[in-house]
Amino acid sequence: MSPWLRLIVYLVAAPVVGGVLSGWDRRVSARMQSRRGPPILQPFYDVLKLWQKQNLANHPSQNYYVLFFFLLVVFTGALFFAGSDLLLVIFALTTASIFFVLGAYKASSPYSFIGAERELIQIMAYEPMVLLTAIGMYMVTKTFYIGGIANHGGLLVLALPGVFLGFVFALEIKFRKSPFDLSSSHHAHQELVRGITTEFSGRTLALIEVAHWYETVFLLGWVYLFFASSPVLGVVMALGVYVFVVLVDNVFARLKWQAALGSAWAVTAVLGFGNIVVLSLQR
Amino acid sequence: MTLVLALVLVPLLAGLVLLCLRADLPRRLVVVAVTGAVCVGCVALACLPALNLGELPVSRHAVNLGMMAVEAVMGLYILYVGVRARHFLIVALMLAQAGLMGWFEWTAGPEASPAPALFVDKFSIVMALINGIVGGGICLYAVGYMREYHTEAHRDVPDRRPMFFALLFVFMGAMFGLVFADELPWLFFFWEVTTLCSFLLIGYTQTPEARKNALLALVMNLSGGLAFALAIVWFYHNTHQLGLQALIHSGHAAALLPAALLCFAGITKAAQCPFSSWLLGAMVAPTPVSALLHSSTMVKAGVYLVLRLAPVVTGTSVGLMVALVGGVTFLIGSLAAITTPEAKRVLAHSTIANLGLVVLCGGIGTYEAVWAGVLLIIFHAVAKCLLFLCVGVVEHKLHSRNIEDMSGLIVYMPHVAVMMLIGMAGMSLAPFGMLISKWAVLRAVVDAYPMLSVFIVFGSAATLFFWVKWMGKLVEVVAPRQRVIKEISLDESVALYGLSVVTFLACLFFPLFSKLFIEPYVAGVYGHTGSLGQGNMLIMVIMMAVVMLFPLSFLSRGRGVKVVDPYLGGANIQGSPGFTGSGGASETVTLHNYYMGGVLNEAWLSRVAVAGGALMLAAMLVFAFI
Numbered sequence: 001m002s003p004w005l006r007l008i009v010y011l012v013a014a015p016v017v018g019g020v021l022s023g024w025d026r027r028v029s030a031r032m033q034s035r036r037g038p039p040i041l042q043p044f045y046d047v048l049k050l051w052q053k054q055n056l057a058n059h060p061s062q063n064y065y066v067l068f069f070f071l072l073v074v075f076t077g078a079l080f081f082a083g084s085d086l087l088l089v090i091f092a093l094t095t096a097s098i099f100f101v102l103g104a105y106k107a108s109s110p111y112s113f114i115g116a117e118r119e120l121i122q123i124m125a126y127e128p129m130v131l132l133t134a135i136g137m138y139m140v141t142k143t144f145y146i147g148g149i150a151n152h153g154g155l156l157v158l159a160l161p162g163v164f165l166g167f168v169f170a171l172e173i174k175f176r177k178s179p180f181d182l183s184s185s186h187h188a189h190q191e192l193v194r195g196i197t198t199e200f201s202g203r204t205l206a207l208i209e210v211a212h213w214y215e216t217v218f219l220l221g222w223v224y225l226f227f228a229s230s231p232v233l234g235v236v237m238a239l240g241v242y243v244f245v246v247l248v249d250n251v252f253a254r255l256k257w258q259a260a261l262g263s264a265w266a267v268t269a270v271l272g273f274g275n276i277v278v279l280s281l282q283r
Numbered sequence: 284m285t286l287v288l289a290l291v292l293v294p295l296l297a298g299l300v301l302l303c304l305r306a307d308l309p310r311r312l313v314v315v316a317v318t319g320a321v322c323v324g325c326v327a328l329a330c331l332p333a334l335n336l337g338e339l340p341v342s343r344h345a346v347n348l349g350m351m352a353v354e355a356v357m358g359l360y361i362l363y364v365g366v367r368a369r370h371f372l373i374v375a376l377m378l379a380q381a382g383l384m385g386w387f388e389w390t391a392g393p394e395a396s397p398a399p400a401l402f403v404d405k406f407s408i409v410m411a412l413i414n415g416i417v418g419g420g421i422c423l424y425a426v427g428y429m430r431e432y433h434t435e436a437h438r439d440v441p442d443r444r445p446m447f448f449a450l451l452f453v454f455m456g457a458m459f460g461l462v463f464a465d466e467l468p469w470l471f472f473f474w475e476v477t478t479l480c481s482f483l484l485i486g487y488t489q490t491p492e493a494r495k496n497a498l499l500a501l502v503m504n505l506s507g508g509l510a511f512a513l514a515i516v517w518f519y520h521n522t523h524q525l526g527l528q529a530l531i532h533s534g535h536a537a538a539l540l541p542a543a544l545l546c547f548a549g550i551t552k553a554a555q556c557p558f559s560s561w562l563l564g565a566m567v568a569p570t571p572v573s574a575l576l577h578s579s580t581m582v583k584a585g586v587y588l589v590l591r592l593a594p595v596v597t598g599t600s601v602g603l604m605v606a607l608v609g610g611v612t613f614l615i616g617s618l619a620a621i622t623t624p625e626a627k628r629v630l631a632h633s634t635i636a637n638l639g640l641v642v643l644c645g646g647i648g649t650y651e652a653v654w655a656g657v658l659l660i661i662f663h664a665v666a667k668c669l670l671f672l673c674v675g676v677v678e679h680k681l682h683s684r685n686i687e688d689m690s691g692l693i694v695y696m697p698h699v700a701v702m703m704l705i706g707m708a709g710m711s712l713a714p715f716g717m718l719i720s721k722w723a724v725l726r727a728v729v730d731a732y733p734m735l736s737v738f739i740v741f742g743s744a745a746t747l748f749f750w751v752k753w754m755g756k757l758v759e760v761v762a763p764r765q766r767v768i769k770e771i772s773l774d775e776s777v778a779l780y781g782l783s784v785v786t787f788l789a790c791l792f793f794p795l796f797s798k799l800f801i802e803p804y805v806a807g808v809y810g811h812t813g814s815l816g817q818g819n820m821l822i823m824v825i826m827m828a829v830v831m832l833f834p835l836s837f838l839s840r841g842r843g844v845k846v847v848d849p850y851l852g853g854a855n856i857q858g859s860p861g862f863t864g865s866g867g868a869s870e871t872v873t874l875h876n877y878y879m880g881g882v883l884n885e886a887w888l889s890r891v892a893v894a895g896g897a898l899m900l901a902a903m904l905v906f907a908f909i
Binding site: 057098128 | 713726729732740743818822833836845848852882
């Protein structure tokens with residue numbers, strides 16, 4: 001498939017796949033908690049309803065930050081599927097997240113403020129591991145270009161087992177799943193209220209939701225890269241990682257930020273960096 | 284040739300003139316005229332085709348004698364300072380250095396080396412541009428700032444503005460001399476002038492704290508000076524040469540030890556671990572001094588020297604140790620910046636951290652690393668200078684340099700707040716300057732020593748945290764405040780707007796700049812050059828365009844949006860940022876950032892930095908000897 005075709009497929013199909021995955025997440029979580037759960041398509045119904053709601057804001061400009069968050073997330077995913085430089089993709093993703101955080105700061109309510117602050121801590125927690133993942137892939141394949149990494153002959157995960165585990169750990173934080181749902185709880189009746197998204201409503205909240213779908217697909221695409229030489233295995237593993245993340249979400253309670261940051265950096269230092277050390281000794 | 288000499292001499296002479304001017308208006312005229320002339324001079328130098336440096340118009344012997352005389356006077360002054368302050372380490376360092384140089388002059392005598400004493404290549408042109416444009420901006424800003432400093436903000440401080448401005452320009456002239464000098468004793472002369480200028484400027488207010496910190500800066504930089512003197516003597520006695528270019532091209536055997544000593548000197552001047560405390564202490568001086576020390580002069584002299592020597596140390600254990608010092612400094616500086624709410628201190632830690640990255644590049648010393656290092660110097664200089672100057676303005680209006688007090692700055696000082704946001708975005712976000720450089724550094728590190736990347740990945744995560752929480756504080760609005768009517772004076776606004784535009788243009792046109800200056804320099808030294816690749820540059824430009832659209836979206840501000848009060852977990856009180864809680868009592872809302880007090884501790888971090896840095900520097904010198 002040519003990069004441009006892949007790009008278009010991503011732009012069209014990612015929200016559909018992401019939405020279905022999200023609906024499926026809610027269904028499976030419900031079953032794990034002995035509930036029936038909503039229909040698989042519920043996230044789409046939610047977004048459509050949000051789209052029709054009145055536009056409320058504390059500060060009108062807060063919505064623009066979210067708009068640019070959305071645009072940059074889509075842009076990041078597009079770069080990824082077009083086969084661009086992996087480091088560039090990470091930096092674009094970070095910039096996108098920062099727009100989201102700044103929007104929450106702009107909203108200036110205590111709950112969104114604390115959510116923004118904690119989201120920053122989460123970014124700080126997962127970013128080293130994500131960067132080390134890119135570095136590990138580069139050390140094995142000698143290229144930062146995603147196209148080149150995907151066409152590398154062997155299974156990357158064999159050379160990068162520590163990096164892979166660390167990356168899954170980072171994904172848990174990136175998806176804001178328990179035990180790392182510090183910045184935004186899924187249920188608004190807790191002490192955080194909704195954290196970072198507390199003050200967003202209507203279309204803006206819908207955009208955040210759709211951006212999250214795009215993000216999910218792109219991050220699972222990254223999991224696929226570890227198994228790219230065997231496409232079937234790659235898809236299975238990407239879905240498997242998603243199931244694992246959902247399972248962990250239901251099993252754990254929320255950690256304090258100190259524990260979240262500490263554990264994430266420890267995992268990065270031991271699994272991620274340890275793997276890098278082994279690779280550079282082998283050279 | 285004339286142009287180069289003029290760039291060095293005009294600021295020095297202007298300094299002497301300013302020393303005699305007590306009135307405000309003539310001083311302002313002189314500052315504006317000289318700054319303008321220097322900027323034009325730098326740009327002209329950059330635009331001229333390759334320079335052919337001829338012989339000096341005066342005999343080199345006479346110049347050497349003049350320099351020796353000035354050096355002797357400076358040495359005596361420093362001795363006097365050391366004796367008066369009962370600081371005998373200063374006396375000892377100064378005597379050792381003077382003895383060494385005196386002995387060197389005595390034994391080497393007037394033997395003239397054939398190489399030209401001055402040298403201009405693309406790298407020195409880049410440094411000259413930074414020094415002229417950024418340094419010039421600071422001098423302009425200082426005119427307005429110091430007037431307000433003495434008439435409003437700090438009436439108790441004795442008004443010694445003639446000396447202050449004289450020192451600013453002497454500093455600038457010395458920095459020009461430093462980047463153009465090739466003969467090591469000349470370089471050393473300008474090096475010592477910057478040390479002395481920074482000592483005097485840090486101690487400007489003459490408070491006990493200022494004096495103490497000035498002495499700290501002096502003693503640390505003198506130890507670097509001693510290393511520099513040792514390098515000169517050692518190199519001369521082994522090769523009978525004195526040129527910096529000669530040193531770079533004389534191969535590992537002869538050059539490694541002097542290069543290690545010079546790197547040591549560069550590390551002291553660039554305030555790397557274990558010497559970072561002097562730059563933090565320098566914060567007591569008025570803001571233009573901090574801006575000058577942090578962006579265009581002083582610390583940049585240190586990293587300039589380390590980057591120049593990169594081809595010598597690359598691939599050696601000495602280089603690895605230099606890189607380690609830089610890496611550790613980057614990580615610890617970034618973490619330390621999280622812990623403090625004081626704006627200038629955050630900026631200082633971030634400077635130390637970013638210089639650590641440049642030193643890391645210098646230590647690695649591959650062509651990619653040097654390319655990234657030069658890029659870092661440029662972006663850091665403009666963005667950091669802008670931030671310091673903005674903080675200075677805010678400090679005068681709010682009488683506080685605490686970040687927590689800047690809450691809602693975007694509403695009551697919108698111009699300054701936007702400029703600060705530009706500076707911070709330039710320091711931390713893709714697709715702006717510093718991030719491009721960090722990207723380049725990461726690639727260079729992974730190709731040379733992948734294990735060193737651990738410092739960069741953790742350090743840059745910490746960097747992001749402290750910048751964005753500060754940005755958040757600026758945009759967040761809780762209690763409406765009266766807008767400040769006159770945010771900035773004329774001189775200040777010329778400097779601030781000018782620097783904002785330069786930051787912006789530097790980000791937008793960096794591929795061009797890289798092609799014209801950095802790539803030719805790197806190619807000249809290594810034969811091939813680093814870059815990020817055409818496709819990536821294009822994507823960066825696209826991304827830049829997307830982000831640039833962001834301010835445009837404010838045009839349709841408020842359309843179709845219903846403004847409501849935030850959710851506070853109680854009944855909102857109309858017209859105030861408070862709510863009625865469950866007990867019927869009214870509560871006000873205040874928002875505070877995280878400083879991670881329980882996890883990170885500035886004092887502890889600095890102890891680690893000193894111990895680690897000292898260990899690695901000692902290892903570096905040992906490796907250089909064996």
